[in-house]
Amino acid sequence: MTDVDAKLAELEARIAALEGPAPADRGERGFVEYGGSVDFGGPVDWTIRYSATAIRTLPAHDRVEVLAALGHPVRQALVEALLDGPRTGSELAEAAGLTSQGQLYHHVRALISAKVIEQHGRGSYRIPAPKLVPTLIIMTAAADIADVLR
Template sequence: MSELEARVAALEARVAALEGDPRQTATSTGGIVSYSGDVYLAGDVTWSIDYSPDAVLDLPPDRAVEVLAALGHPVRLAVVRALLRGPAVAADLQAAVGLSSVGQLYHHLKTLTSARIVEQHGRGDYRLAARTVVPALVLMLASADIAGELR
């Protein structure tokens, strides 16, 4: 997803929230779950989303499980952390995450691209999709919170 597409998606989410989309507004029984961020790492990304807890529980689990599984491997998380700093070619990623072969790297990149976390631009050039920057950081922060690592 391009930066323009990410911005349009964010605007559509905000308009839906203002218009009372039931997926993105608090319910009288459930409250609201939200996250947002303004990130200036390899580029400027702004993202905000609000959902009712009931709507979150009603989301289909298949794609979420794929994303969580992709990020649940130490090497893949290291790749995502490296790409949060900016796009990289395969050789630089291989060195950054300490893999002995490019084949190992491509195995992990295939999982990350299948989960739509990482995008390939050109031959051997990888980056995080703009729409995944803030959610990936939120997942990293939330997992550290659950693990009791936040002060």
């Protein structure tokens, strides 16, 4: 065994110790990974990886609240408007075609409660940077499931 082979074997052993046993050895079914690198008013890089079997143990209520918040056409319009950066309530109402502040705040409250958007200053809203890539991925995944991307 050469010096390079010994160093490679040592590195492989160290990586295996850090990562633990392979998924098949843990009785898992693999993993789900998503990520992205976008620039919507500033660069955002995001990558996350979950065990495929552990995903079912994540709190269902929180997942359902996010999906319900994003599952309304008006809220989709609000999120799409916010992709270009922070917007005032008036700008959001116009982008979504809403005629009353009550309608706007009903939908904004649902998105804030689900942590998809946040208030940014007085009367202004934005998508928090750490939520940007996951929000885009949910929107893309929904289009993929609906066969829009094919």
